[in-house]
Ligand SMILES: Nc1nc2c(ncn2[C@@H]2O[C@H](COP(=O)(O)OP(=O)(O)OP(=O)(O)O)[C@@H](O)[C@H]2O)c(=O)[nH]1
């Protein structure tokens with residue numbers, strides 16, 4: 479960035495403070511709190527405590543202040559997702575890719591692992607990964623997102639879908655994620671998808687850029 483441009487940005491920041499409010503949702507263990515940490519401080523830890531209820535954190539990037547609602551992903555906290563998504567500038571839906579290398583139906587089996595996180599019965603459902611029943615669970619997972627988006631209170635709110643943990647070899651491709659979650663069928667709002675790794679800070683810049691772009695003027 480040239481000196482002149484930096485000066486202009488500084489001048490702009492004095493007069494045009496931007497702010498945005500963001501809800502981070504997704505299944506337990508998806509990496510939501512890790513993403514908040516990476517955005518806020520660049521720090522990453524393997525040793526995380528599941529979020530109970532929610533945490534709120536304010537992060538400032540340039541002249542943009544981002545208020546992040548980091549919601550718990552465990553089943554008992556999911557009923558509050560809608561409440562915390564109302565009136566925010568954008569929804570970020572965070573996915574986890576983990577588990578085992580499936581034998582068949584690569585993307586679906588991987589997503590079935592994701593579904594197992596919804597149920598909170600990871601060990602039990604893990605055994606169904608290559609079973610046809612898991613494909614039913616995949617549609618439940620997809621249903622979670624589409625169900626949330628169908629709430630009238632969330633009409634038109636832009637959606638950023640993040641496929642996290644792409645550092646893992648079993649991670650889905652962006653195309654598989656898009657297909658598996660039926661993202662193409664969402665036509666009533668802006669939808670964007672990035673594949674990220676909090677661990678390696680992959681594509682975190684793009685996420686921040688998207689957030690800053692979607693912030694709104696305070697004055
Ligand atoms: N390999 C890998 N692990 C990650 C990544 N991001 C997060 N994790 C790990 O995933 C686990 C869960 O991360 P959290 O950030 O606590 O997940 P969460 O979505 O906040 O979970 P809840 O608060 O229960 O909803 C931790 O062990 C993290 O270290 C990543 O990019 N790659």
Ligand SMILES: [Mg+2]
Pocket residue numbers: 510511512527528529548549550551
């Ligand atoms: Mg958390």
